[in-house]
Amino acid sequence: MQFVTDPLVRLRDLSVRFAGVPALRGVDLDIGAGEAVGLVGESGSGKSVTWLAALGLLPPTAQVSGSVKLAGEELLAAPQSTLDRVRGGRVAMIFQDPASALNPVQRVGRQVVEALRLHRGLGGAAARAEAKRLFELVGIPDAGRRLDVYPHEMSGGQNQRVMIAMALAGEPELLVADEPTTALDATIQAQILDLLRRLQHEMGMALVLISHDLGVVADMCTRVCVMYAGKIVEEAPSEVLFERPSHPYTQGLLAALPAMVGPRRRLTAIPGSVPEPWNLPPGCAFAPRCERATKACLAPPDFRSMGPGHIAACVHARELVMA
Amino acid sequence: MLRYLALRLARAALTIVLVVTFAFVVLRLSGDPALIIMSPEAPVEAIEAFRHAWGLDQPIWVQYLDYFRAIAHGDLGVSFRDGRPAIELVSERIPATLALTIPALMLKLGVGIPAGIHAALHRNSTSDRLVMAGAVAGFTVPSFVLGLLLVLLFSVQLGWLPSGGQESWRSMILPVITLGFGGAGVLARFTRSAMLEVLGQPYIRTASAKGVPWRQVVRGHALPNAAIPTVTVVGFMVGSLIAGAVVVESVFSWPGVGRLLVVAVSNRDLAVVQCILLLVASTMVASNLVVDLLYGVLDPRLRAGATAGAH
Numbered sequence: 001m002q003f004v005t006d007p008l009v010r011l012r013d014l015s016v017r018f019a020g021v022p023a024l025r026g027v028d029l030d031i032g033a034g035e036a037v038g039l040v041g042e043s044g045s046g047k048s049v050t051w052l053a054a055l056g057l058l059p060p061t062a063q064v065s066g067s068v069k070l071a072g073e074e075l076l077a078a079p080q081s082t083l084d085r086v087r088g089g090r091v092a093m094i095f096q097d098p099a100s101a102l103n104p105v106q107r108v109g110r111q112v113v114e115a116l117r118l119h120r121g122l123g124g125a126a127a128r129a130e131a132k133r134l135f136e137l138v139g140i141p142d143a144g145r146r147l148d149v150y151p152h153e154m155s156g157g158q159n160q161r162v163m164i165a166m167a168l169a170g171e172p173e174l175l176v177a178d179e180p181t182t183a184l185d186a187t188i189q190a191q192i193l194d195l196l197r198r199l200q201h202e203m204g205m206a207l208v209l210i211s212h213d214l215g216v217v218a219d220m221c222t223r224v225c226v227m228y229a230g231k232i233v234e235e236a237p238s239e240v241l242f243e244r245p246s247h248p249y250t251q252g253l254l255a256a257l258p259a260m261v262g263p264r265r266r267l268t269a270i271p272g273s274v275p276e277p278w279n280l281p282p283g284c285a286f287a288p289r290c291e292r293a294t295k296a297c298l299a300p301p302d303f304r305s306m307g308p309g310h311i312a313a314c315v316h317a318r319e320l321v322m323a
Numbered sequence: 324m325l326r327y328l329a330l331r332l333a334r335a336a337l338t339i340v341l342v343v344t345f346a347f348v349v350l351r352l353s354g355d356p357a358l359i360i361m362s363p364e365a366p367v368e369a370i371e372a373f374r375h376a377w378g379l380d381q382p383i384w385v386q387y388l389d390y391f392r393a394i395a396h397g398d399l400g401v402s403f404r405d406g407r408p409a410i411e412l413v414s415e416r417i418p419a420t421l422a423l424t425i426p427a428l429m430l431k432l433g434v435g436i437p438a439g440i441h442a443a444l445h446r447n448s449t450s451d452r453l454v455m456a457g458a459v460a461g462f463t464v465p466s467f468v469l470g471l472l473l474v475l476l477f478s479v480q481l482g483w484l485p486s487g488g489q490e491s492w493r494s495m496i497l498p499v500i501t502l503g504f505g506g507a508g509v510l511a512r513f514t515r516s517a518m519l520e521v522l523g524q525p526y527i528r529t530a531s532a533k534g535v536p537w538r539q540v541v542r543g544h545a546l547p548n549a550a551i552p553t554v555t556v557v558g559f560m561v562g563s564l565i566a567g568a569v570v571v572e573s574v575f576s577w578p579g580v581g582r583l584l585v586v587a588v589s590n591r592d593l594a595v596v597q598c599i600l601l602l603v604a605s606t607m608v609a610s611n612l613v614v615d616l617l618y619g620v621l622d623p624r625l626r627a628g629a630t631a632g633a634h
Contacts (some may be wrong), residue, residue, distance in 0.1 A: 088533035
């Protein structure tokens with residue numbers, strides 16, 4: 001997507017290596033203010049690493065290169081104090097397993113108050129009142145009393161609400177939700193997603209939803225990026241991606257989903273498995289699993305424009321659409 | 324909570340009874356005190372008289388019951404050797420032992436815990452490797468070897484410090500270092516691995532992701548969690564304050580409980596040995612009990628009984 005002014009977040013050629021092994025291989029991505037963008041792909045495709053790298057949350061052994069700009073300000077080489085201000089303040093992140101993402105020996109209210117103190121300078125009774133308001137905002141019943149319980153005394157869904165309240169404490173411009181419902185029951189999943197959608201609209205913040213669940217992303221996001229083996233392979237507005245997927249990998253993912261309407265059909269799995277990051281094929285990383293692969297796929301594919309806001313990294317992309 | 328406490332106390336009492344029983348049986352079966360104290364050449368009548376005087380001619384279970392009856396009345400027996408109450412003999416040695424073991428404990432805590440934290444925070448750095456090498460040396464070198472090496476270097480070669488005895492505070496330096504070094508090593512290793520475990524937890528990443536500066540993440544989120552396993556080891560060290568210096572007291576001829584124990588065992592001075600073992604078992608059990616209660620303070624997940632109402 002093209003922005004006339006600077007987007008809220010602009011990632012350029014973001015790459016990560018762990019002990020020389022590539023985990024992320026040049027990601028370009030823009031997130032506009034107030035926009036909801038989905039990031040889908042299998043485990044290990046680099047969805048989470050992208051955002052952990054952008055916020056400097058990877059261990060020091062990770063080699064990160066490229067550029068991460070927040071409203072024009074470069075974050076990758078930024079001093080620690082800048083990062084501490086950005087994290088939780090302008091960009092907040094919530095994680096997959098809320099039970100282990102909260103400090104088990106601290107009362108949940110105190111963990112929210114810590115964020116309020118850091119980013120909004122609130123302390124004492126004011127911080128507690130605001131924490132209670134946030135708990136009510138994210139739908140925790142009996143908010144005042146719940147401030148004083150420990151994470152193990154709450155359910156997974158309640159803990160994720162605490163995480164969300166904590167993330168909202170700094171009034172962020174962007175919330176990165178990393179598989180926020182994967183560890184939760186199906187009914188709780190829907191509630192948490194509804195909550196995120198409502199909060200995004202009410203607070204006007206941008207949302208990046210990381211998920212391996214295409215259905216969840218389609219429901220929540222206006223734009224979707226599909227990642228494979230550390231790269232974005234296709235990016236499109238949600239409805240376009242689901243109606244006219246251009247990359248064979250995206251098509252494979254959609255073919256593996258059961259259809260909600262129409263006759264029952266056999267689900268098709270993508271043959272083979274994701275290549276090991278230390279043993280990537282030359283050129284297109286998906287080629288070994290792709291039934292359309294040709295010699296041309298041995299060279300790294302460029303992005304091709306498939307329509308407004310729709311790009312795909314596949315040399316066969318255009319013929320695929322024609323076919 | 325009260326139920327839990329009562330249960331723990333009952334278990335603690337049972338542990339002490341088992342230790343005392345075991346010591347009682349083993350000591351009675353491993354040699355006749357009359358022969359050792361009176362010497363085997365003594366006339367048979369004298370030996371018989373000694374046995375009768377101390378009740379040693381009774382069946383062992385009668386002796387055992389008498390012993391427990393006496394303990395229940397606060398009577399821990401009388402030394403076969405000089406006829407003084409065992410408790411008196413033991414308690415006058417306790418200050419000397421604590422004079423070594425308490426400073427040694429401070430040394431273990433003051434060196435071991437910071438070194439372990441530092442090593443974990445600078446994992447795989449040169450300082451981490453140095454700390455770990457020192458720690459391994461600390462708990463693999465037996466204390467009598469280390470003690471003798473220190474004596475050889477600082478007393479014999481350099482002549483800086485006394486090699487034994489209890490003349491001045493300078494006599495304490497070598498035994499305290501000998502005692503503290505190994506424990507500091509154990510604690511450094513334990514603290515390091517507890518910290519590494521905690522630093523890899525998702526909630527540490529959460530704290531960083533909400534903008535908590537790293538020093539505060541370590542202090543406010545990592546340390547309180549890493550303290551939980553470390554407390555176990557510290558509790559064990561506190562529990563061995565009385566009995567932990569047997570070898571070192573012998574090496575440095577320090578007149579503490581440990582030396583008394585060695586002498587009493589070789590003399591078959593049963594009342595004294597049993598009194599010391601009872602004391603050792605009680606301190607160990609008491610510190611274990613304190614550790615268990617501390618867990619509850621440090622880790623809300625273990626306060627199951629106390630917080631059941633919150634659900």
